[in-house]
Amino acid sequence: MGAAEMPPPLELGAARILVPTAIRRGDVIDVRALVEHPMATGLFRDPEGKPIPAHFINDVSVMYGDQEAAHFVWTSGVSRDPFVEFSLRADREAALTFTWKDNKGGVFQQSVDIRFI
Amino acid sequence: MSGLSRRSFLHASGLAFLALAARRLAALVRPGPEDDVPWKVQQVLKQLFGDRQIQAGHVQLDVPTVAADGRVVPVMIESDLPMSADHYVKAVHLLVDNNPDIHLAEFRLTPQIGQAFVSTRIKMRMTSPVRAIVETSDGALWSAAADVRVTVNGCG
Numbered sequence: 001m002g003a004a005e006m007p008p009p010l011e012l013g014a015a016r017i018l019v020p021t022a023i024r025r026g027d028v029i030d031v032r033a034l035v036e037h038p039m040a041t042g043l044f045r046d047p048e049g050k051p052i053p054a055h056f057i058n059d060v061s062v063m064y065g066d067q068e069a070a071h072f073v074w075t076s077g078v079s080r081d082p083f084v085e086f087s088l089r090a091d092r093e094a095a096l097t098f099t100w101k102d103n104k105g106g107v108f109q110q111s112v113d114i115r116f117i
Numbered sequence: 118m119s120g121l122s123r124r125s126f127l128h129a130s131g132l133a134f135l136a137l138a139a140r141r142l143a144a145l146v147r148p149g150p151e152d153d154v155p156w157k158v159q160q161v162l163k164q165l166f167g168d169r170q171i172q173a174g175h176v177q178l179d180v181p182t183v184a185a186d187g188r189v190v191p192v193m194i195e196s197d198l199p200m201s202a203d204h205y206v207k208a209v210h211l212l213v214d215n216n217p218d219i220h221l222a223e224f225r226l227t228p229q230i231g232q233a234f235v236s237t238r239i240k241m242r243m244t245s246p247v248r249a250i251v252e253t254s255d256g257a258l259w260s261a262a263a264d265v266r267v268t269v270n271g272c273g
Contacts, residue, residue, distance in 0.1 A: 028231035041240070043217065069229040077213065077221035079189045079238040086224070089200075089231030 010081075011036050013108035017098060022117045023090050031062075032085045035100045035108055041076040057082055059101040064114070065094030090114050158212065158248075161219045165210065169258055171250060176261035178249040187241040187267040194249040196233035196259065200226075206233040208252040215245035241267045 015035040023029055035057065042054030056076035062069050069088060088096070097111035154162070162171065179193035198206050209224040224235045233251065241247075248262045 085236040
């Protein structure tokens, strides 16, 4: 299904992290992150009928400074260009670093600085 | 038959009827996928949590009742359980009964997260119950479930 519908071009591993612009110490902030990735299940075929091999992010680590704040274990059931949103208690100025790893050994990283106003 | 026993009989039958009606009503209000867990899902739950009891409550699961596109179904899971240093939600599990991978995702959290809340977008192969199970640092398991009707297969 949907073979005729071409998705927009993908820049594998390109990532965006969004945090509020004005953060005060102790705020529980909203963090949103998206990484460009096909999240191929291995169950689809391309328009020529060849199976598309499984290619998906299965491990996400969120470091806040030198401590891990969250860790996600995913399957190919998460949508293409996987998006995640969660909260974070911003109690220190430090880098927030995401590391996405896929089942083919791909590693993608992106960070933002948590700074107080 | 004395009037008293007749009255008490009426009383008792009235109460029984009320109890029955209440149960009917509860079933109407909560056609809960919680109550009816398919065997394949029970196996996954057993693998994840052993014989630990999963209780309904403390979890709010936000999913659309109808998903037009099974490739992108928004899911939001929230819990009112605390996120303090010694009592916190250590994991949020997302399960979809009728997907190839039933245990779709696991979000491991720490007190640093501040509030037990996770939102993402998932694929759904077909109409299915979606389950959110929250695991606390002291090992308690809380859950919520909702049915999502899917019109376009998102898995292949």
